[in-house]
Amino acid sequence: MLRRATLSVAWLGLAALLVPAEDSLDDLQQKTIKAAAKAVAPSIVQIETSGGTDIVVAGPRGVPIRKASGPTTGVVVGTDGYVISSAFNFVNKPSNITVRVPGHPEGYIADVIATDKTRMLTLLKFKTSPVKPLIVPAATPKAEIRVGQSAIALGRTLDPNPNDPPSVSVGIISAIGRIWGKALQTDAKVAPTNYGGPLVDLQGRVQGILVPLSPQAEGETGGVEWYDSGIGFAVPLEDINAVLARLKTGTAEKPFSLNRGLLGISVQSPDIYGPEPKIATIAPDSAAAKAGIQINDVIKEIDGKLVYNQAQVLHALGAKYEGDIVTVKVLRGTEEKTFKDVKLGSILNAHGRPVLGILPVRDDPEPGVEVRYVYPKSPADTAGVKEGDRITKIGPETGALGPFSGADGLAAILATATPKTKVKIEVVRKDKKTETLTVTLGELPEKDAAEEVPEKLPEEASKKKALEPRKPVPGMPPMPAPAPAPKKDDKKVELGVMQRKNASATHTYWVYVPRNYDPNVSYALVIWLHPVGKDKEKDDEKVQDDWIDYCRSNNIILAAPHAENKTGWVVSESDVIAEVARDVMATYTVDKRRVVAHGMGVGGQMAFYLGFHNRDLVRGVAATGAALTNQAKEKVPNQPLSFYLHAGSKDPLKDSVVESRTKLLEQKYPVVYREEKDAGHEYLDEKALDELVRWIDSLDRL
């Protein structure tokens, strides 16, 4: 505000010095703006699309929006038919793209040949050569772009004639280096009417390409909710030009995708502005793993820049692409270590989860893992593992086998292994004979394989000794006894349907614990997130009717918070939901490997959000009639997350749900997708629910 005021005062002073009476400063500014718009206009093209889906989901709450029917905007980046635009304009996967260029008599048919997934830009190429060379606009050098400079946002949506002047909105550069160093910010009105268009300086040079962006949400529609708000973003054209050659290597058949460069680490504190960035996990085969960075290292510097919290790390790495080289300095104990030439990896290198293909018998204090179920044709099956066997040791193909303590211990060892490599296991058969088997680890999800849910699971799932301390494993430090849980041990806990309020009394929720509850058995926890408006007593009763029998027979506890707002869940309520879940887990015996966020519609969106943002809590997301609005977040080693997606074949969101499956598989999450024939936006029928319960029962797969 102050800066703006200073600016206009200064302008007035300047005007008094320089401007003749008949031309006010305002007139001059308008003339300059029109001249700048005119200078760039020949490079601003109009893009029309048809085909594709009508409905896309957008915003942090995943509100379905209609893909608008109007033309969108692009900017020429190659004389021979290359146009850059915002990925938002192609979010509905149109089958036909035509581009109209000012001064060219006919339109051109174009293909998407590349996408920059970090900055949400799409590169188009004409199918035929333009009748005359296109005009590439000049880029404003980034070094010249300063906060306070004039910025003009131009677009071609409002006027159907590409030979008319482009639409204009005038503002200033509000900030540089926004969205983890990727974007310019402007107060000119940025909206779907000019996404893909240029942000131009007073000399008619292009500062950047307008795109919706959000620091939290990724994906094509992230940041759309801020349209026309005075907070708009543009990716500097200079940055685009730097990667243009790579983008141009794509083709219509094989579009190129430019991904974010990843170090492959997660840090210990979930608060990005919190304490020093101490490494919690390192993905196998990641840039960090290859460089020799270790868990518990504290990152001190990236490319010579000091970093003192996770946000700083994001700032230093946020703008990087896969293949970019960085230098990382860490503190290991008291020793500083510098890793040079660390080549950032891509998510495409991410592995699935290494698995044997078994389910363990739960609540078992004995050392090792008793096999409850062997997945047909799984690595364990192929190696000859049978139900009832007890796996007692595991080790590399050439090396000594070591014992482990229970399913958790086995899971931790598997998490550090690499899929498709061989390991040796020692099993004790039912007849007490000991054998050593070689198993080629599988990968979850298996490439191109349909994710199956076992059709029938052995009923005996638990040794019913959850409260007993683990037996010590020879050669390993004794496991600590289960944390004291006075509520679980002594007094009689409440059972049945219980109506509750959270600690700060902002939310009501109910919990259902089966009457046959046994604290020695670990229960799956299903957090039900209702769709909009379905928070009435009768809606709750309907959910209870559907679930109670399953809860009894399959040892499930149901917890169902109500959204505070009539219009559905908001992102900030995830804290309350997590609090509800933790409260249940403090009172009852809950299997931490089988905590599921389950929701429908907006509740399903919330389930996705909860899954991605409460990794330490949620192991499964089961969503019906709900799609993932943003890109799937990266996997976190040893915090597995699985998805069960369900949609009616006539649900308008169906295509988006199918798309969500693809997005999740790209990030190597196990996904089950079920489509109900002839159903619309409806809850699961009995058969589907039956399968969902089996899916929940198999979430502790090893």
Add this chain to the structure above:
Amino acid sequence: MRILPAFLRPLAALVLLLGLGAASARAEDSFADVAEKVNNKLVKVFGAGGFLGIPSYGTGILVSGDGHILTVASQMLETRDLRIHLANGDRYHAKIVAVEPELDLAMLKIEEKDVKTPDFYDITAEAQKAVVEPGTGVLAISNQFNVAMRAEPMSVQRGVVAAYSKLRGRRGINQAPYDGEVYFVDAIMCNPGGGGGALTTRDGKQLLGVVGKELRNTLSDTWINYAVPLQGKITIKGEKETKTVTVGDFVSQAIKGTYVTRDPKEKKKSSNLYTGIVLVPNVVERTPPYVEELDPNSPAARAGFKPDDLIVYVDGEQVVSIKEFKDAMDRYEPGAELKVEVRRGDKLSTLTLKLEDRGKKKP
């Protein structure tokens, strides 16, 4: 010259570049006088509403010395107790004189006798001026959100003309019956109560248009900010003749009391166009207009259409669905010649389609 702060240097350079640096004089960059002058010609309108998202307040522009007020047509006006507040705070009753639903405008008049309103816009004279181009600075003055009470001046917003183009508002709740040219503005001015306000140039010398209602745009599915320009016009198809009505016509006839408010429910005559194009079945809401087959020897066959062509533009306007294609065709009469661009393989081809009367269709 003194050394300028860095952020001003480009501007200074430009000013010099434009060759305007030589003369030195006092420049007036204040909108204060303009705002006051315009405000004196505006009224606050109060009517029915206050529920279901319909505001009970709005803005109007004085267009005669006898208390004629131009404003947007809205449900708010549908009351016997319509009141207006002049800029000086005087309160009067008002009644509707005429409504043109297709322009989305209404004319009101102060009911009390012999009330003079010396400050007003001469719409006929203003409408003669040229349309301004995108990038032109504008002021929007209205009583949006009913912020101003009685004699308080209305809210002034500054922006630029974003575009001058056809309005394609979404049908339904936020219906826009007017589909002619409008000024799109980059200031957020179409708020509750903003409708009926004045859009002027920054020097206040030209009234550009009447600020529109709250409306979503089908092109971008976003809220839009627009004003109906004084040069705006509609074509009214009657049973016998087709006539054009401009905003100026409406205002001058309404002031004289000769404007006939038409029945908004008057039916459009059904289309009797014949092209010979058979499109693919319209299965989803936005089935693209693919040609399935052609009647032999029909206008389309003669124009060179082929099965599997995808119709992309009709006279330069994109049609993304079968419904949009049919809507576009409704605007033409038999005998008209249109340029239709179709996608055939990897290329766009332009075909000239001559429309015929269905009655004359050959068996």
